[in-house]
Amino acid sequence: MIAIYPGSFDPITLGHLDLIKRSSILFEKVIVAVLKNPNKKPLFSIEKRVQQITECVNNIPNVEVDSFTGLTVEYAKKKQAGVLLRGLRVMSDFEQELQMAHINKTLANSLETVFLATNTELSFISSSVVKEIAKFGGEIEHLVPPNIAEDLRIYLKK
Ligand code: PNS
Numbered sequence: 001m002i003a004i005y006p007g008s009f010d011p012i013t014l015g016h017l018d019l020i021k022r023s024s025i026l027f028e029k030v031i032v033a034v035l036k037n038p039n040k041k042p043l044f045s046i047e048k049r050v051q052q053i054t055e056c057v058n059n060i061p062n063v064e065v066d067s068f069t070g071l072t073v074e075y076a077k078k079k080q081a082g083v084l085l086r087g088l089r090v091m092s093d094f095e096q097e098l099q100m101a102h103i104n105k106t107l108a109n110s111l112e113t114v115f116l117a118t119n120t121e122l123s124f125i126s127s128s129v130v131k132e133i134a135k136f137g138g139e140i141e142h143l144v145p146p147n148i149a150e151d152l153r154i155y156l157k158k
Pocket residue numbers: 006007008009035070071072073100103104
């Protein structure tokens with residue numbers, strides 16, 4: 001079974017990475033799919049994010065990294081994925097994620113959303129919090145992989 005793990009990943013965090021590693025054991029192939037979202041102003045370009053994630057997962061043979069535009073369900077169909085993966089950190093994630101899963105189910109009935117609970121020790125991490133800390137020169141090495149910490153320092157000139 002192929003699983004897609006869609007998201008903004010601006011940037012990928014240790015929480016995302018943990019979920020990718022764990023899901024790569026559960027599924028035949030995991031495709032990390034970075035959304036090209038015209039409504040968001042990301043810090044890192046889509047190409048940069050794909051490159052960053054590729055660096056992080058290049059030691060996991062059944063994980064691929066890609067980008068997409070439009071509906072996640074259409075992308076999943078194109079990739080013949082049967083599962084859409086999402087991580088749950090806290091209860092407040094659940095409401096929005098459940099709505100998204102229901103909407104996606106109405107659009108593609110055969111695609112199943114599978115939620116994985118984020119590692120407890122990483123459940124407080126979010127890409128926005130990481131960017132905020134990095135912006136003010138705080139420590140981020142415990143929140144993101146080393147290549148991302150380096151890129152954040154360069155992009156935010158800290
Ligand atoms: O990392 P994010 O920003 O929480 O990821 C959200 C994402 C990319 C999974 C979601 O916004 C999405 O699937 N967008 C693509 C458009 C789409 O399919 N919308 C319908 C489902 S709400």
